[in-house]
Amino acid sequence: MALKIVKGSIDRMFDKNLQDLVRGIRNHKEDEAKYISTCIDEIKQELKQDNIAVKANAVCKLTYLQMLGYDVSWAAFNIVEVMSSSKFTYKRIGYLAASQCFHENTDVIMLTTNQIRKDLSSPNQYDTGVALTGLSCFVTPDLARDLANDIMTLMSHTKPYIRKKAVLIMYKVFLKYPESLRPAFPRLKEKLEDPDPGVQSAAVNVICELARRNPKNYLSLAPLFFKLMTSSTNNWVLIKIIKLFGALTPLEPRLGKKLIEPLTNLIHSTSAMSLLYECVNTVIAGQYSCSVGRIKSHLLCVQKLRILIEDSDQNLKYLGLLAMSKILKTHPKSVQSHKDLILQCLDDKDESIRLRALDLLYGMVSKKNLMEIVKKLMIHVDKAEGTTYRDELLTKIIDICSQSNYQYITNFEWYISILVELTRLEGTRHGHLIASQMLDVAIRVKAIRVFAVAQMATLLDNAHLLTGNMQRNGICEVLYAAAWICGEFSEHLENPVQTLEAMLRPKVATLPGHIQAVYVQNAAKLFATILKNQEGNTDSTAAQETSQMMIDRLPLFVQSANLEVQERASCILQLVKYIQKLQQKDVEVAEEVSALFAGELNPVAPKAQKKVPVPEGLDLDAWINEPPSESESEDEQPKAIFTKEEPKHSRPRHTEVDEKELARRREARKQEQANNPFYIKASPSSQKVYQEAPGVEHIPVVQIDLSVPLKVPGLPMSDQYVKLEEERRQKERAEKKKKEKKKRKEKRSGRGKKHDSGPESEEDITPAHVVDIVTEEMPEVAQEDQNHLPSPYLCRVKICICMFCLCRPLADSEKLPVRSHRAAGAPKSPAEDGEAENATPQEPKKKSSKEKRDKKKDKERDRKVRLRCWKHLPPSGHKSDSRSTPSEGRTAARRQLRRCNLMTQCFTFLVFPFSRKVCDIQGNLQDGSQVVVSVIFENKSDSFLKSMEFNVLDSLNSKLQRPEGSGPHDGLTVPFQLPPGVSNEARFVFTVQSIVMPQKLKGTLTFIVKNEDSSTHEKLDFKLHFTCTSYLITTPCYSDAFAKLLESGDLKSSSVRLEGVNMPFHHLLARICFHHHFSVVERINSCASMYSRSIQGHHVCLLVKTTVSIDAKCDEPTLLGNVLDEIKQTFSQC
């Protein structure tokens, strides 16, 4: 025995300690992995020994290896052993290892509860300290619950060292075990006045973080914090307190007035940049409503930020710009005066600073300075090294110019020439962006077309300059636009034959296919124009020459490998040949040829479709094919819906939403905005501009008196348009002045405004061209959509929740009306078993039966709709199929939504899980572990619903994906608010580990119901049912592949009989396909084989016989069993 001990000790003297390990790793650079694996073997041996010192040494080494990325979870139990050592040396190492290696799912954590409790109450403060530190890293909800009381006691420990740690860790405990907050809070509050400054600042930290989560509860502490703020000199604490006030002020506007003074004092006095920055940020974000002080304080902030930006420290510069962009949103004027500084930052060495400055510029442009800013940017484009930054500049220039419907552009000739200049950029990825701008401007600004066509013709002529490296160069996309514009507006071309010649050069064949196709098509348009021009001439040879050129050049494109090009070219070639024949017979063809391309292209509003009245006799909801027989009886139902909704589509409806209605809505919106503390009121001037913009019709289109010929040989320069524009503006101003003078003379009143000299204001600048602003076509709808106007007559709050699992729309039990505690008269049918537990049992029964009837009808209709959608799915292509699943679901959901409108419920909440392949570009997410649940929220009450939070109690298997860094119990904020009668869809992603079992997840939806005079917090419980079926994806399978699959022998089989089903066989199959996402592989007489795939790639094969039995095979027996159960259930409910 003694010998054994001695031997053990001697061995141990040769053990590697941490330093040896590190040294060893450094010496084995070539075969590090091998070396480490031998080390891990050694460590495993060491862990088997009884000596705690050896174990601690081993655990210490493991902690190091864990950092290098090796998995050490196997040693979790040994770590616990070392943690429980009575010696501080080892305990410290044990806790360190635990805090580095343990996470919530480490199962040995539950063994540690008693050990930690013992350490917490240890007489040695460092034992306690180590335990607290460790706990802060691996606290679980269980540990938090069990130890909350112990930690709370420690908050009153005699040693400030412990108190401080205990206070900080309490925050972690609150997060994991929220129930502990209420009992612990009084003590936490006491700690704000702890004699020890460390403890005090810890308490401030914790309360500040708590308050940021839920500021309302901490308003009462404001006076206390105010005292601390004015007395404390610790910058760390001050920053936290200021942050806390930042969270409180929106709830208590009076705080703002009170804070503005100490904050400005701090801004003036502090030398700590971090504190200054915090103050400035808080002032910017705050609602400091006293207007004078607010303007002053903002000016002060801008001044201070200017100092930051001018600083040589890159960090301060960056933050200054960042804060500036926040001010820009509320006080654009005060930032605009610092344009010089921002433009300077574009020269900075640091790209991130340049990008920030670019962001700022976007918000700073006005009609007046747009040209100047863009000119500066163009210089930078020329200078910029590195394509990423240059591309960024390019997109920014286009963004800046095109923002809010080209609001700031006064001269489109200038803009076109800017775009043309941008085409000279080599190697940019954004050719398509320039192209789409060219197209957009040329189509929408009619006055510019002559100019644009001339420029585009030049571009086409010089195409060889742009396309050095044809295929890879993104800039050649602009040729697409150029060719199209030249073709479409060819009547404006000065020399169409030359352009046609340019478009048919052999070099064109090296362009990407889609561009060639446009070339060919537009060559035809050009040809038509040329014919028209030449027809009048007496000499017909010119026309024939053109035809001959077409016939000579087009065969090149007929041979193109690109189908589109080939098709168009051969079509047009034949056409031209025919024309030539006619020409030779001296027949006038021009009229007929140009008729091919007749008709002007006008811009169309995105919502214009809604304006088109549905033609009489067209019933969009009528069946195209005969519906499945079982639902025939319900045929009239969709029609009923349609007639009810029809007025919405017809014209009169819109004229009814007239000025009055609009005014009323505007008023309501203003009211809403005034009450909403987060709504940033626009400055009056910008509002004016906004109102001006859409109604540009009355602005006179000024024809530019061109002293310089616009058509510049070669590529144009935008600069000259800057000058021209200046001249134009000057002229305009002069004219205006004249007019004013005249007026004044006429009036002879002394009430003259100061319109002369002084800088012209925004509104004075009139654009040279009018943009066809499409939104004006449908202002009512647009506004309605954008603002979600709440209806003005809000009175009752009636909320009801209704949940449907679309994957199993048949089951009555799935349709579960869940009521909130304030709902009245919501139905509950007695048939609803299992999931009905959420409904409160107090509804009148009468209604419930009626409701049920309604539902049944709805259900049938729904089924129809879904079948229809399903039928329209493309029958081939694995990929397209898997993608079409969600869209199918969505369409169905929308239909279902319409159906729900008929129901008496007020607040509808639809849930349908469907699976979707997630294609992550980085490939880090594995296919099949995610399920997307789309939820449609519809507000059927008359109140405004906001702050909706969707939360689901995760199970081990299925977890709601929450944003990074949020805890496992945090709800997800639904990213929209719901005015009455509005519905919207939110998507939630769940991570599912195993898909073989069906699952139900409990969840709650919390939201605020806002009425005219009050707002209440409401909560709704619901359940999400993830059936196994919902993990299946309809995947087509060919019969030979199917046979191979069955032969492989990897599949387990099972079978089921469906009792009491008497429906035609094809209906039965259709049902399985539809409800359970199968596809029919083959059908032979009395049986059919079907196939489906799970999102994790399990194959499920069915053999369905007319005797209504199903033989099934699958590689996962549990999954198969559950799917079969679900199928059985579907049919048992028929």
Next chain:
Amino acid sequence: MPFLCLFFMLLFSRQGKLRLQKWYVPLSDKEKKKITRELVQTVLARKPKMCSFLEWRDLKIVYKRYASLYFCCAIEDQDNELITLEIIHRYVELLDKYFGSVCELDIIFNFEKAYFILDEFLLGGEAQETSKKNVLKAIEQADLLQEVRYVIKPPWEQ
């Protein structure tokens, strides 16, 4: 979204080797590795003249290079970048005081000490002690406790 001062702190070398990691949010090892890899690449790719902040996913990254080591922290969008830089600097000062002009090797070979110091300075992502003196005092006393029993006597001498 838990509000935290820091989400994590990483120390890595110019070669991209991780020297220290401390996570104040519960994440799986896989996620941690992924984040580390991405961040190390992003930070190392930045030019020396660039500012110390970058936006990454929905977090803000604050980093600073001291000699051959990068110190890198993640904070929430609303948090103060400058105070985070201050935290990093404070930690470097602490290491410097403890090891006596610290170098990368000190942290490699005494990585557990580096952790102990960090744990005394930050707890759960919050600065728990703003006085350098107090932090060092706590560490020294704890070390003292350790030194007493540090020498493992062979059994025949006990």
